[in-house]
Amino acid sequence: MRILSGVQSSGRLHIGNYYGAIREFVRLQEEGEALYFIANLHALNSVRDGARARELTLETAAAFIALGVDPARATLFRQSDIPEVAELYWILGTVIPMADLQNAHSYKDKLAHGAAPDFGLFGYPVLMAADILLYDSDVVPVGRDQRQHLELTIDWAGKFNRQYVPGYDSQKRTGGLLKVPAARTRDETASVPGRDGQKMSKTYNNTIDLFGTDKEIEKQIKSVKTDSTTPDAPKPTADQPLYELLKVVFSPEEFAAIDAKWREGGGDPKTHGYGAFKQTLLDGYHATFDPARKRYAELMNDRAELERLLQQGAQKARAYAAPVISRVRGAVGL
Numbered sequence: 001m002r003i004l005s006g007v008q009s010s011g012r013l014h015i016g017n018y019y020g021a022i023r024e025f026v027r028l029q030e031e032g033e034a035l036y037f038i039a040n041l042h043a044l045n046s047v048r049d050g051a052r053a054r055e056l057t058l059e060t061a062a063a064f065i066a067l068g069v070d071p072a073r074a075t076l077f078r079q080s081d082i083p084e085v086a087e088l089y090w091i092l093g094t095v096i097p098m099a100d101l102q103n104a105h106s107y108k109d110k111l112a113h114g115a116a117p118d119f120g121l122f123g124y125p126v127l128m129a130a131d132i133l134l135y136d137s138d139v140v141p142v143g144r145d146q147r148q149h150l151e152l153t154i155d156w157a158g159k160f161n162r163q164y165v166p167g168y169d170s171q172k173r174t175g176g177l178l179k180v181p182a183a184r185t186r187d188e189t190a191s192v193p194g195r196d197g198q199k200m201s202k203t204y205n206n207t208i209d210l211f212g213t214d215k216e217i218e219k220q221i222k223s224v225k226t227d228s229t230t231p232d233a234p235k236p237t238a239d240q241p242l243y244e245l246l247k248v249v250f251s252p253e254e255f256a257a258i259d260a261k262w263r264e265g266g267g268d269p270k271t272h273g274y275g276a277f278k279q280t281l282l283d284g285y286h287a288t289f290d291p292a293r294k295r296y297a298e299l300m301n302d303r304a305e306l307e308r309l310l311q312q313g314a315q316k317a318r319a320y321a322a323p324v325i326s327r328v329r330g331a332v333g334l
């Protein structure tokens, strides 16, 4: 089984990225041939400063490794080190209906949040499809927000195969030039709320970061939105980002005790107020992420080693890509 996924290097990583994506990458590297990459071409849509883009690429690579992606086991690489992906992006684009892109949720959402409608943003799902199809991927673990991109990829791979493979069987999906992948989303942790209760996202300025300073993290956790329930009263569980975050960060067993306290009224304000629950979340955050934060700092102090690991990954990734791009070139007549 070949597993592929990527994360854009467009900003600081947050705990939503970990629980929604990276944690699953770490698990899956045990189950098959995993390819994980830093989507630094996608990131150019929002990072328009070369030095910053370069820095964020390395930060994202360090984050993957610090959080448990093992470069000896998984192929870890930088999207831009594989020029074949840009070629496949173009070729795929020639068979993709405009309407599919006009209807993509992420494009519409970004415009609604004030992003400029650039061609890069519009074509973003096509590059993502090229990422997936270039390596004959079987399984693509992504968060729920990326699911539509995967469905589009599946459609487009079928369309391409029907166009270029005489007698291609769309039902069985076998014998195509491009392998049709399966989606994999983990619904129980698929959407981590941000401090304000919307989906946690670096674009909404509502994150709890993975690699901020202790002070920054404390400030972020203390600013999680709560309601006006008094400390001694039972707390509501619906639409409460603090409650959801505690559920995500703690194991089910640990959370059971926190949940009981949350629901019981009449306790000591010092232990049953929202402030106390925020402190619990902060403690849970440190217990979970401090080892990775330490490793991250070490990695960022050895850029040459990071670079070496990425080059090694790129070599492996290009070897996976070579037969696919050669089939595609042959079929389309290049």
Ligand code: ADP
Binding pocket: 007, 008, 016, 017, 018, 019, 020, 021, 142, 143, 144, 145, 146, 189, 190, 191, 192, 193, 194, 199, 200, 201, 202, 203
């Ligand atoms: P952001 O929304 O902060 O820009 P990205 O779009 O770069 O994050 O997402 C990187 C990965 O992390 C994707 O696989 C995405 O599904 C996952 N992810 C991002 N935010 C969340 C979240 N709040 N909950 C769960 N997964 C998330």
Ligand code: TRP
Binding pocket: 004, 005, 006, 007, 008, 039, 042, 127, 128, 131, 132, 140, 141, 142, 146
């Ligand atoms: N679009 C994804 C995100 O925002 C990143 C990404 C790019 C990706 N190419 C991909 C994810 C291919 C999975 C497969 O997180």
